[in-house]
Amino acid sequence: MIADNDAGGVITYAQTGAQYGIGFFIPFLILMIPVAYIVQEMTVRLGAVTKRGHAEMIWKRYGKFWGAFSLLDLTIANILTLITEFIGIATGLKVFGVPSLYSVIGGFVVVSCVLIFLRYYTWERIALWIAAGNLVFVPLAIMAHPNWQKVIESFATWYIPHGSHFSTFVYIILANLGTTIAPWMLFFQQSSVVDKGLAKIDIPKGQLDTFIGSIIMGIVAVSIVILTGSLVFGIPGASGFDINHIMLILSKSKIGQIGTDLFALGLAEAGLIAAIAITASTSWATGEALDLERSINSKFSQALPFYLSGILSAALAATVVLIPHMPLGLLNLGVQVIATIFMPAAMLFLLMLLNDKEIMGDYVNKPWQNISAFTIVGILIIANMLYGYTVIFPKGF
Amino acid sequence: MTKNTNIEEFFEAEKENIEKPINVERTNVKGWIKWAFWALRIYIAIMLVLIGASFLHIK
Numbered sequence: 001m002i003a004d005n006d007a008g009g010v011i012t013y014a015q016t017g018a019q020y021g022i023g024f025f026i027p028f029l030i031l032m033i034p035v036a037y038i039v040q041e042m043t044v045r046l047g048a049v050t051k052r053g054h055a056e057m058i059w060k061r062y063g064k065f066w067g068a069f070s071l072l073d074l075t076i077a078n079i080l081t082l083i084t085e086f087i088g089i090a091t092g093l094k095v096f097g098v099p100s101l102y103s104v105i106g107g108f109v110v111v112s113c114v115l116i117f118l119r120y121y122t123w124e125r126i127a128l129w130i131a132a133g134n135l136v137f138v139p140l141a142i143m144a145h146p147n148w149q150k151v152i153e154s155f156a157t158w159y160i161p162h163g164s165h166f167s168t169f170v171y172i173i174l175a176n177l178g179t180t181i182a183p184w185m186l187f188f189q190q191s192s193v194v195d196k197g198l199a200k201i202d203i204p205k206g207q208l209d210t211f212i213g214s215i216i217m218g219i220v221a222v223s224i225v226i227l228t229g230s231l232v233f234g235i236p237g238a239s240g241f242d243i244n245h246i247m248l249i250l251s252k253s254k255i256g257q258i259g260t261d262l263f264a265l266g267l268a269e270a271g272l273i274a275a276i277a278i279t280a281s282t283s284w285a286t287g288e289a290l291d292l293e294r295s296i297n298s299k300f301s302q303a304l305p306f307y308l309s310g311i312l313s314a315a316l317a318a319t320v321v322l323i324p325h326m327p328l329g330l331l332n333l334g335v336q337v338i339a340t341i342f343m344p345a346a347m348l349f350l351l352m353l354l355n356d357k358e359i360m361g362d363y364v365n366k367p368w369q370n371i372s373a374f375t376i377v378g379i380l381i382i383a384n385m386l387y388g389y390t391v392i393f394p395k396g397f
Numbered sequence: 398m399t400k401n402t403n404i405e406e407f408f409e410a411e412k413e414n415i416e417k418p419i420n421v422e423r424t425n426v427k428g429w430i431k432w433a434f435w436a437l438r439i440y441i442a443i444m445l446v447l448i449g450a451s452f453l454h455i456k
Binding site for chain 2: 050051056057061062063194344345348352356358381384385389
């Protein structure tokens, strides 16, 4: 759940704070906590009841076409997202003078070794320890000495910031929504529930786990927005700052170089934990869809295609990052649009499965869960359509 | 000894029962699911057009 705040997420929150301050997006990100919980909780229930992964369920329940569509879309989206994770690792470690070549290759080696050599129990604990590094943003937000009165007031005076360009604003909304619920998270969480061997009796614990993870994710996201909203927002040109520029401003602010180093470490850690989770999600989805041996508890030699699918996707992403003069703008847009297409599709499959009485029995969605989830899908589709419209007709608004 | 064996057998049987994945067969798509699939196809078609247009706008 904490892997939700990946490198792309950290960058998005930092840029959101720099561009819009702490007004609109603090309450917005708090609203994202129940959104994340509602979506992720469904995967826990589905995994525990069926003991099957998301890719497998789509493939077996709705046929090869939709199964292959989901697998292909997930794999492409995962490779593109992994590129952003390796960029995050390289950007974070560059602050410590580590050249991109070493940080990206190092990141790839760690991700591969974690997947190949660790069995589920150890794999989960190592991943949790790395994920705990995400909390570094909380003391950083406190070190920024934000105007807490303003933070609290943002809930009472919630309004769209004046002078916001509509297309940019929709893009930021979509980016924040996209970092909260992404396709790989659905596949990852359901597969991990299955691989861990959770049963119906474990659902309440899984729900509590998801709830705690959602809260921590929200706290971290809000902390990053408070940090850059307090220290970067308002500086001329802040709305156009990239993450390197934001870190430069942070190093000259109240948190100083030590604070900036911690921020950079948090960015690299966010990229690493997400890369571990995304690589595993590709392996699981491939194994499930193609009915292969698919457990982290399997030895490398016993489940070669399972391990290789994830590792090759990570290797491809790492290679792309190391290619000089890569069009990063094109890549970012690629990540955005692939995830944009896939998320409502993945959500729809999730909702169809969760309403399938034959599969879920007494664990089908309750009316409030359907209303909440369909509202999320609706908002996602409308935001996607609006963004698409603003891209094609930038002068239309 | 017999009692222990019975308990072990019970837990083995329960384990077998608990850990077994459910049987999944292809569903007959009907009702709102059928409409949902058509909505999904239309959505994907629209988004593919938007993607094409988006990439044309990249400088």
